[in-house]
Amino acid sequence: MKGSLTIVGFFILGIIVSHYNLLPTSIIHADISFYALCGLMFFVGVSIGSDTSTLKNFRQLNVRFTLLPLMTILGTLAGCIVVSFFLSNRSISDCCAVGSGLGYYSLSSIIITEYRGAELGTIALLCNIMREIVALLCAPILVKYFGKLAPISVGGATTMDTTLPIITQSCGKDFVVISIFHGCLTDFSVPFLVTLFCSL
Amino acid sequence: MFIIAIILFMATGIFIGYTLRNKETGAVSHIITGFIWLLLFLLGLEVGGNEKLIKGLYTFGLEAFLLMIAGVTGSVLASWALWVYILKNNHKKEEKR
Numbered sequence: 001m002k003g004s005l006t007i008v009g010f011f012i013l014g015i016i017v018s019h020y021n022l023l024p025t026s027i028i029h030a031d032i033s034f035y036a037l038c039g040l041m042f043f044v045g046v047s048i049g050s051d052t053s054t055l056k057n058f059r060q061l062n063v064r065f066t067l068l069p070l071m072t073i074l075g076t077l078a079g080c081i082v083v084s085f086f087l088s089n090r091s092i093s094d095c096c097a098v099g100s101g102l103g104y105y106s107l108s109s110i111i112i113t114e115y116r117g118a119e120l121g122t123i124a125l126l127c128n129i130m131r132e133i134v135a136l137l138c139a140p141i142l143v144k145y146f147g148k149l150a151p152i153s154v155g156g157a158t159t160m161d162t163t164l165p166i167i168t169q170s171c172g173k174d175f176v177v178i179s180i181f182h183g184c185l186t187d188f189s190v191p192f193l194v195t196l197f198c199s200l
Numbered sequence: 201m202f203i204i205a206i207i208l209f210m211a212t213g214i215f216i217g218y219t220l221r222n223k224e225t226g227a228v229s230h231i232i233t234g235f236i237w238l239l240l241f242l243l244g245l246e247v248g249g250n251e252k253l254i255k256g257l258y259t260f261g262l263e264a265f266l267l268m269i270a271g272v273t274g275s276v277l278a279s280w281a282l283w284v285y286i287l288k289n290n291h292k293k294e295e296k297r
Binding site: 006007008010011012013014015016017018019023032033036037038039040041042043044045046047048049050051052062064065067068071072074075076077078079080082083086087090095098099102106107109110111113118119121122123124125126127128130131134142146147148149150152153154156191192195 | 205206207209210211212213214215216217218219220221223225228229231232235236237238239240241242243244245246247248249250252253254256257260261263264265266267268269270271272273274275276277278279280281282283284285286287289
């Protein structure tokens with residue numbers, strides 16, 4: 001929670017700095033964000049490649065539970081397609097691009113900004129931050145009414161880091177491996193899904 | 201072009217990460233956090249410099265909220281279906297025993 005607040009803080013700091021012209025405009029219009037994004041993706045890759053212990057744990061997983069990441073992605077996209085009919089100025093692919101951030105607001109908003117501009121990027125940022133907050137706050141209620149997979153599914157790409165503690169608490173220790181597996185797979189699929197829907 | 205560059209960077213990272221798998225790579229998560237801060241700051245710069253975006257923040261917030269509700273509802277229903285399916289199958293197994 002503290003980590004996400006810091007990230008939102010940097011976003012708000014950026015708004016304030018540029019709204020009151022505290023920085024020369026040449027910095028704002030330089031292509032720093034593209035190079036920073038390449039750097040980010042490189043280091044995300046390093047962290048995935050160097051983490052072999054998580055991969056070993058996945059072998060003890062019940063095969064049926066491995067369907068959960070797929071259910072999360074399909075469910076989210078189905079919801080976004082339905083809402084896109086009510087948002088007249090957004091296309092289906094716009095809505096799916098925002099939705100397929102799956103709670104990974106930093107990366108999804110950055111990629112969407114590069115492709116579709118800051119407007120949809122901001123929507124993606126807000127939408128996916130809200131998703132993480134809902135996952136953190138509603139996990140116990142979700143378990144009660146929709147079973148122990150629901151909070152993991154709502155957590156999306158955050159279930160291997162920020163929402164893991166609350167999931168462990170409300171679903172029990174047996175669901176830690178499923179949660180990490182789910183987080184790993186959805187985390188990995190976010191950049192691909194978002195770019196896919198942005199290029200449609 | 202853009203997507204190819206991104207995927208290439210990520211693939212190179214995965215490869216290098218795999219070769220470093222037995223080494224201490226704790227610094228990587230800090231570097232990632234730093235990059236995320238920088239990028240969100242830059243997104244903020246872009247939003248703050250755009251009058252149209254600032255004025256529309258309320259509308260965008262509402263659209264974001266609707267999309268969030270949609271995504272959450274969809275994934276809850278899908279995972280619920282899987283949960284019910286798994287429970288039913290476990291029951292059948294126990295009956296056979």
